[in-house]
Amino acid sequence: MADGSAIVICTPHVHLVDVGSLPERVRDLDAALRVAQIPLQIAAGGEIRAGALPTADELEILAQGPPDRRWVLLEAPLEPQFIDAFHADADELESRGYGLLIGHPERCEPLMAPGGGLEERLRTGAKLQVNASSLTGAHGQRSFDAGLNLVTRGLVAALASDAHGPHRPPLLTEATRLLAARGIDAIPLVGDGPRQLLREGIVTRRHRPAA
Numbered sequence: 001m002a003d004g005s006a007i008v009i010c011t012p013h014v015h016l017v018d019v020g021s022l023p024e025r026v027r028d029l030d031a032a033l034r035v036a037q038i039p040l041q042i043a044a045g046g047e048i049r050a051g052a053l054p055t056a057d058e059l060e061i062l063a064q065g066p067p068d069r070r071w072v073l074l075e076a077p078l079e080p081q082f083i084d085a086f087h088a089d090a091d092e093l094e095s096r097g098y099g100l101l102i103g104h105p106e107r108c109e110p111l112m113a114p115g116g117g118l119e120e121r122l123r124t125g126a127k128l129q130v131n132a133s134s135l136t137g138a139h140g141q142r143s144f145d146a147g148l149n150l151v152t153r154g155l156v157a158a159l160a161s162d163a164h165g166p167h168r169p170p171l172l173t174e175a176t177r178l179l180a181a182r183g184i185d186a187i188p189l190v191g192d193g194p195r196q197l198l199r200e201g202i203v204t205r206r207h208r209p210a211a
């Protein structure tokens with residue numbers, strides 16, 4: 001709330017939670033927010049780790065967007081050895097008709113490297129989500145440079161709070177202020193950009209129609 005957020009998609013690391021329990025847990029939290037008269041809209045989602053593809057039923061719970069343009073958040077791996085698993089999972093998700101929102105590509109060197117597959121992902125319709133924490137320098141110079149590069153080139157659809165708790169609070173305001181100081185208006189990346197993802201979804205051009 002203090003960061004100006006009105007809608008929060010809750011995206012726990014999927015491999016660490018019981019996905020089936022997420023809708024009920026989010027409903028419980030939503031009820032608590034109403035009791036406390038906190039006007040924050042929340043929804044269940046999740047961040048998919050490369051090499052840990054959820055089941056078909058779980059994907060239905062995790063996906064966002066309108067029925068024919070649904071998408072999931074797939075994490076660009078922090079460990080370089082998982083880059084092949086990332087691309088395999090990305091292909092599989094797209095072949096099942098899910099659009100991709102790629103989480104923190106700026107933190108994934110093999111993906112950002114020339115020929116690393118980022119351009120191809122963008123061509124098939126994937127969207128990019130950069131961490132606010134990368135843009136505040138919390139993940140080091142390399143992630144900062146890569147994140148700023150993506151934002152500057154207009155390749156980013158949304159900034160993520162990447163909030164994990166009191167030790168990693170939301171940094172959306174700080175990130176947009178830092179970008180504004182560089183002459184970059186990042187407000188759409190925390191406003192219209194993510195709202196558009198939720199409202200209009202993501203279309204993948206790799207969809208393999210059922211035989």
Ligand SMILES: [Fe+2]
Pocket residue numbers: 047075103104
């Ligand atoms: Fe992540």
